[in-house]
Amino acid sequence: MEERRYKHVQNFLKLQIQKGYYVVGSYLPSENELCSTFSITRTTARKALEELLKEGFIDRQHGKGSIVRERRKSLGLLNVKGFSEAVGKDVSTVFLQHPKPGLWDPAIHFTISETELNESCVHFARLRRVGEVPVMIEYNWLADTGLKGFPGIDFIEGSFFKTLSQHYHIEITGSEHELRAENATKNIAALLKIPHDSPILHISVKFHTSNNNFFIYSELYCNTENYPVGNSYHL
Amino acid sequence: MEERRYKHVQNFLKLQIQKGYYVVGSYLPSENELCSTFSITRTTARKALEELLKEGFIDRQHGKGSIVRERRKSLGLLNVKGFSEAVGKDVSTVFLQHPKPGLWDPAIHFTISETELNESCVHFARLRRVGEVPVMIEYNWLADTGLKGFPGIDFIEGSFFKTLSQHYHIEITGSEHELRAENATKNIAALLKIPHDSPILHISVKFHTSNNNFFIYSELYCNTENYPVGNSYHL
DNA sequence: TAGTGGTCTAGACCACGCC
DNA sequence: GCGTGGTCTAGACCACTAG
Numbered sequence: 001m002e003e004r005r006y007k008h009v010q011n012f013l014k015l016q017i018q019k020g021y022y023v024v025g026s027y028l029p030s031e032n033e034l035c036s037t038f039s040i041t042r043t044t045a046r047k048a049l050e051e052l053l054k055e056g057f058i059d060r061q062h063g064k065g066s067i068v069r070e071r072r073k074s075l076g077l078l079n080v081k082g083f084s085e086a087v088g089k090d091v092s093t094v095f096l097q098h099p100k101p102g103l104w105d106p107a108i109h110f111t112i113s114e115t116e117l118n119e120s121c122v123h124f125a126r127l128r129r130v131g132e133v134p135v136m137i138e139y140n141w142l143a144d145t146g147l148k149g150f151p152g153i154d155f156i157e158g159s160f161f162k163t164l165s166q167h168y169h170i171e172i173t174g175s176e177h178e179l180r181a182e183n184a185t186k187n188i189a190a191l192l193k194i195p196h197d198s199p200i201l202h203i204s205v206k207f208h209t210s211n212n213n214f215f216i217y218s219e220l221y222c223n224t225e226n227y228p229v230g231n232s233y234h235l
Numbered sequence: 236m237e238e239r240r241y242k243h244v245q246n247f248l249k250l251q252i253q254k255g256y257y258v259v260g261s262y263l264p265s266e267n268e269l270c271s272t273f274s275i276t277r278t279t280a281r282k283a284l285e286e287l288l289k290e291g292f293i294d295r296q297h298g299k300g301s302i303v304r305e306r307r308k309s310l311g312l313l314n315v316k317g318f319s320e321a322v323g324k325d326v327s328t329v330f331l332q333h334p335k336p337g338l339w340d341p342a343i344h345f346t347i348s349e350t351e352l353n354e355s356c357v358h359f360a361r362l363r364r365v366g367e368v369p370v371m372i373e374y375n376w377l378a379d380t381g382l383k384g385f386p387g388i389d390f391i392e393g394s395f396f397k398t399l400s401q402h403y404h405i406e407i408t409g410s411e412h413e414l415r416a417e418n419a420t421k422n423i424a425a426l427l428k429i430p431h432d433s434p435i436l437h438i439s440v441k442f443h444t445s446n447n448n449f450f451i452y453s454e455l456y457c458n459t460e461n462y463p464v465g466n467s468y469h470l
Numbered sequence: 471t472a473g474t475g476g477t478c479t480a481g482a483c484c485a486c487g488c489c
Numbered sequence: 490g491c492g493t494g495g496t497c498t499a500g501a502c503c504a505c506t507a508g
Contacts, residue, residue: 063505
């Protein structure tokens with residue numbers, strides 16, 4: 001499958017921003033400039049810019065242009081982006097549980113369909129750190145339908161979503177979240193190195209994919225003391 | 236200003252859904268049907284449907300159609316929708332502080348610009364309930380620049396955003412959020428009728444508006460025990 | 471007034487889901 | 490094969506921002 005034109009422009013601009021070629025507050029090329037640079041029409045240029053807007057990379061102002069936004073020092077967990085893209089460079093990941101066949105866990109807050117319950121389930125868990133500080137624990141479950149030989153494959157660049165995309169051509173198309181403030185259980189508190197009963201942010205996620213009946217379920221436990229969870233919404 | 240065509244279609248469909256003319260799981264008219272019904276082109280029809288998608292009212296499936304989604308029983312606070320649209324019918328609101336001139340409060344987590352600090356500030360606070368249960372406290376601050384005679388106007392249908400739109404032609408165009416799990420202060424705990432030190436979800440919001448340098452700041456304190464905060468993200 | 475983004479038209483071709 | 494949504498073209502007019 002050929003890469004979509006708008007996606008090409010979108011990724012090109014995103015890379016320029018991430019590499020610092022456009023500093024915060026500066027203007028991206030105008031829609032018309034993008035049209036002539038990439039030999040596309042305004043519809044396509046606008047689609048690329050709208051995606052960057054949704055991802056929080058730019059603001060757009062009528063009559064002025066597309067302005068590069070400040071990337072906040074918070075965890076952008078409430079959208080489709082991965083953890084590392086959200087927070088910056090000094091993040092690390094440790095597997096608490098490598099992917100292996102397991103059971104659908106009652107810890108999952110979202111409702112699991114009958115057909116999913118009849119499939120076998122793969123589980124893995126990771127601890128995320130910023131510098132040396134553990135900030136989030138992530139438990140994941142998914143049906144292994146169609147993911148031939150999945151438990152046993154190394155993650156591409158440590159990213160589960162990249163692996164899904166490149167090995168199985170499955171893309172994340174959206175997500176649902178439920179957020180709760182809770183007291184840390186003993187187990188969670190120990191892993192996050194915080195006192196028992198500290199308040200933590202519990203996020204339940206249901207990822208939707210390009211495969212219509214295939215979802216990924218995550219339960220996240222975040223220590224928000226130093227790294228609040230960030231989000232932005234447009235239009 | 237004439238209402239945008241896509242907005243007209245969007246609002247029409249939203250009303251149909253809210254009134255129950257389309258049950259959960261059923262299909263909205265196809266893009267081509269909307270084109271002929273409203274005498275518009277597909278671009279316009281698609282724009283309307285994409286907005287409904289972003290608002291979480293529908294899912295869209297390639298080759299099938301636009302499917303009405305289940306409205307979750309959670310607080311959809313992380314997007315632009317108002318509180319009452321998010322949760323359902325049995326919500327009520329009590330003013331803890333009617334709008335009045337005040338000071339920019341250090342409780343605001345987002346950075347306030349110099350120009351805003353030089354403006355005078357209006358503050359109001361509300362308590363939100365579902366049934367008889369208090370679930371959220373909301374503190375709001377905004378510059379009163381250009382909002383002639385604002386403190387003193389009744390809210391249209393109890394909605395601050397509707398008032399902004401209809402009295403001042405200011406629309407909400409987006410928002411940023413930061414989320415933290417905290418222990419309830421004595422004050423917050425008393426208002427939410429929960430034990431002191433219960434975990435609560437603290438959401439800091441910066442609303443962007445069609446007026447480029449005008450923002451609205453909110454600090455929300457949520458009891459997520461019975462009503463988790465919900466969110467969804469698309470594409 | 472020139473340049474920008476926002477809306478809209480009238481087409482086209484393609485990929486997906488289903489019968 | 491047919492209808493659906495996804496991408497894309499080549500225009501047009503309008504509203505906002507700025508010099």
